[in-house]
Amino acid sequence: MIPERAINAAVICGLLAVPIWAVMADEIFTITLTTRAVILALAAVGLNIALGIGGLVSFGHAVFFGLGGYAMGILAFHAQTFTPLDLGLVSVNGTKSMPVIWVVATAVSALAAWVIGLLSLRTTGVYFIMITLAFGQMFFYFTISWSAYGGEDGMSIYVRNGFPGLNTLVPIQFFGLCFAALCLALLLQWRLRGSAFGLALNAARQTPERVETVGLNPMRLKLLAFVISGAITGLAGALFADLNRFVSPTMFSWQLSGELIILIIIGGVGRLMGPVIGAAIFVALEHWLGGLTDFWHVWLGAILLLIVLFGRGGVIGLLTGKAGPHV
Amino acid sequence: MSTVLIIEQVLNGLQFGVMLFLMAAGLTLIFGVMGLINLAHGSLYMVGAFAAAWVAGATGSFLLALAAALAAAAAAGALIEVLVIRRLYKAAHLDQVLATFALILIFSEGTRYVFGSFPLFLDIPAYLSGPVTLPGGIQYPFYRLVLIGVGCVVALGLWWLTARTRVGIQIRAGENDREMIAALGVDISKLYTLVFAIGAALAGLAGALVGAIQSVQVGMGEPVLILAFVVIVIGGIGSIRGAFIGALLVGLTDTLGGIFLPELFKLFMESGAATQTGSALAAMAAYILMGIVLIWRPTGLFGARS
Numbered sequence: 001m002i003p004e005r006a007i008n009a010a011v012i013c014g015l016l017a018v019p020i021w022a023v024m025a026d027e028i029f030t031i032t033l034t035t036r037a038v039i040l041a042l043a044a045v046g047l048n049i050a051l052g053i054g055g056l057v058s059f060g061h062a063v064f065f066g067l068g069g070y071a072m073g074i075l076a077f078h079a080q081t082f083t084p085l086d087l088g089l090v091s092v093n094g095t096k097s098m099p100v101i102w103v104v105a106t107a108v109s110a111l112a113a114w115v116i117g118l119l120s121l122r123t124t125g126v127y128f129i130m131i132t133l134a135f136g137q138m139f140f141y142f143t144i145s146w147s148a149y150g151g152e153d154g155m156s157i158y159v160r161n162g163f164p165g166l167n168t169l170v171p172i173q174f175f176g177l178c179f180a181a182l183c184l185a186l187l188l189q190w191r192l193r194g195s196a197f198g199l200a201l202n203a204a205r206q207t208p209e210r211v212e213t214v215g216l217n218p219m220r221l222k223l224l225a226f227v228i229s230g231a232i233t234g235l236a237g238a239l240f241a242d243l244n245r246f247v248s249p250t251m252f253s254w255q256l257s258g259e260l261i262i263l264i265i266i267g268g269v270g271r272l273m274g275p276v277i278g279a280a281i282f283v284a285l286e287h288w289l290g291g292l293t294d295f296w297h298v299w300l301g302a303i304l305l306l307i308v309l310f311g312r313g314g315v316i317g318l319l320t321g322k323a324g325p326h327v
Numbered sequence: 328m329s330t331v332l333i334i335e336q337v338l339n340g341l342q343f344g345v346m347l348f349l350m351a352a353g354l355t356l357i358f359g360v361m362g363l364i365n366l367a368h369g370s371l372y373m374v375g376a377f378a379a380a381w382v383a384g385a386t387g388s389f390l391l392a393l394a395a396a397l398a399a400a401a402a403a404g405a406l407i408e409v410l411v412i413r414r415l416y417k418a419a420h421l422d423q424v425l426a427t428f429a430l431i432l433i434f435s436e437g438t439r440y441v442f443g444s445f446p447l448f449l450d451i452p453a454y455l456s457g458p459v460t461l462p463g464g465i466q467y468p469f470y471r472l473v474l475i476g477v478g479c480v481v482a483l484g485l486w487w488l489t490a491r492t493r494v495g496i497q498i499r500a501g502e503n504d505r506e507m508i509a510a511l512g513v514d515i516s517k518l519y520t521l522v523f524a525i526g527a528a529l530a531g532l533a534g535a536l537v538g539a540i541q542s543v544q545v546g547m548g549e550p551v552l553i554l555a556f557v558v559i560v561i562g563g564i565g566s567i568r569g570a571f572i573g574a575l576l577v578g579l580t581d582t583l584g585g586i587f588l589p590e591l592f593k594l595f596m597e598s599g600a601a602t603q604t605g606s607a608l609a610a611m612a613a614y615i616l617m618g619i620v621l622i623w624r625p626t627g628l629f630g631a632r633s
Contacts (some may be wrong), residue, residue, distance in 0.1 A: 262428070
C-alpha cells in the first residue's frame with residue numbers, strides 16, 4: 001500500500017503541474033478549472049478542521065463561504081460605484097485590494113463562526129447538523145431578500161480585485177495566489193494537528209468526559225476549532241467570488257454545504273490532503289461528466305452512494321489501505 | 328390591517344403548517360424508530376407530486392391522482408429502504424446525510440430526465456375549487472380548508488395507528504428496544520420497511536396536495552424538507568405530537584411573519600426600509616424560532632431528555 005506522505009506529495013505536484021502544462025499549451029480554461037478546484041479545496045480544508053479533527057458535522061459551512069464572498073462583493077461594489085459603505089457609526093470607502101478584502105472576509109467569517117458556534121455547540125448529534133443547516137438557510141433567505149446588494153440576482157464585479165505586485169487578471173498569477181493560500185491553510189492544519197490544541201481537540205471528539213477530567217473545556221476547544229474552520233472557509237469564499245467576479249445567494253445554499261462535505265468524504269475524512277483530492281476529483285467529474293451529459297448529478301450521486309456504502313475512508317483510505325487517519 | 332386579513336392569514340398559516348406536518352411526521356417517525364436522518368424525504372414529496380400530476384393529466388381524476396401519489400411515494404420509499412437505507416441504520420450520521428444527499432441528486436436529475444425541466448401543473452378539481460363563506464362573512468378558498476381538514480385527519484389517524492393498533496405497538500417498541508422486539512418474533516426489517524413506506528406515502532400525499540396550489544417541478548421538495556427539519560427539531564426528534572405542534576408553530580410564524588413584520592417595522596421606519604427589513608427578517612423567522620427553542624431546550628419541546 002502507498003504511504004500517505006507519498007500521496008500528499010503527488011497531489012501537490014499534480015496541482016502545480018496541471019496549470020504549468022496549461023500555460024505552456026495555452027489552455028486558459030484548464031487554469032481556471034484548477035483554480036476552482038484549489039479554492040473549493042481551501043473551503044473544504046477549513047471544514048475538515050471542524051469535521052475531521054473536531055468531529056463537528058457542520059451542514060452549514062456555506063454560511064462562511066457566502067460571508068467571504070459577500071465581504072468581497074460589498075467592498076468591491078462600493079469601490080466600483082464610488083459610494084461610501086455606511087456602517088451606522090462610521091462610513092468607510094470600498095476597496096479593490098485583495099489583502100484588505102481577505103482580512104475582512106476572514107474576520108467576518110470568524111465572528112459569525114463564533115456566534116453560530118456558541119449557539120450550535122449546545123447541541124450534539126443530529127441536532128447540531130440541523131441547527132447548522134438552519135443557520136445556512138437563514139443567511140440564504142436573508143441575502144435573497146436583501147435587495148441593496150442584488151437580492152436574488154446577486155451582483156457582478158466588473159474587474160477582478162488587485163494584489164500588490166501582481167496582475168491578478170492573468171489566470172496563472174491568480175492561480176498562484178489561491179495555491180499559496182491553500183498551502184498556508186494545509187500547513188496550518190498540519191501544525192494544528194500536532195499541537196497541544198489539536199491533540200486535545202482530537203481527544204474531545206473521542207471522549208469529551210476524559211478531556212474534561214484533565215481540566216480542559218471541550219466546549220471551548222470545539223468552539224475554537226469551529227472559528228478557525230469558519231475563517232478559512234470564509235477566505236475561500238472571497239477567492240471564489242474573485243474567480244467568478246460574481247456573488248449571489250447560491251454561495252449560501254445548503255447544496256454548497258453538502259458539496260463541501262462530499263469533497264471531504266471523497267478524499268477521506270480527517271486526512272490532511274483529503275479535501276484537496278476530493279476537490280480535484282469533484283471538479284474533474286463535474287467537467288468531464290458535465291460534458292458528456294446534462295444529467296451528470298445522477299452519476300455523481302451514484303459514485304457518492306458507492307463511496308459511502310462500500311468505500312470507507314475515501315480515496316486516501318483506498319490507496320493507503322487504512323480506513324481512517326487514526327488507526 | 329383588518330380582522331378579515333388576520334383571520335385569512337392565520338388560516339393560510341394553519342394550512343401551511345398541516346402540510347409541513349405531513350412531511351415532518353414521516354421524518355420524525357423514521358428518525359424515532361430507525362435513528363436515520365433522511366434528506367431524501369423531499370424527493371419522495373416530489374415523487375408524489377409528479378405521480379399525481381402525471382396521472383391527473385392522463386385520467387383527469389384528482390382522486391386517482393392522490394392514490395397514485397400515495398402509491399408511487401410509498402413504492403419509491405420501500406425501494407430505497409431495501410436497496411440503500413437498510414445499510415445505513417448502524418452507520419454514523421455523517422454517512423446517512425451523505426448517502427441520502429446522493430439519493431436526492433439521483434432522484435432530482437432522474438425526474439428531470441423523465442419529465443424535463445419545465446414545471447407540470449396539477450389543477451384543483453371543480454368540486455374543491457372556489458371560495459366558501461366562513462362565519463363572519465370571510466371568503467376563503469375551499470381547497471385550502473380541505474387541506475387543513477386532511478392534515479388534521481392524517482394527524483388523528485397517525486395517533487390512532489401508533490397508540491391503538493398492533494403495528495403501532497410494534498413501532499413504539501422498536502423505538503425503545505429493537506433487540507427485544509426482534510427476540511419476541513417481530514420481523515424487524517419488514518417493520519422498518521413498513522415505517523419507511525408510511526413516512527414516504529405521507530410525504531407523497533403532501534407533495535400532491537400542495538402541487539395543486541403550486542407548480543410541480545424538480546427541486547420543489549428541498550425547501551419544504553428543510554422547514555420540516557426545523558419542525559421536528561422544534562418539536563423534539565421522534566415525537567409525533569411535537570411534530571404537529573412544531574409544524575403549526577412554523578407554519579404560522581412563516582406566514583404571519585411575511586405579512587406582519589413589514590407592517591410592524593413601518594411603525595417606526597420609513598416605508599421602503601421597513602419592507603426591506605421586515606421581509607428579510609420574515610424569511611429568517613422560522614429559523615430564528617428554532618434557534619430560540621434550542622437555546623431554551625436543546626432537545627426540542629417534546630424531545631427525550633438525554
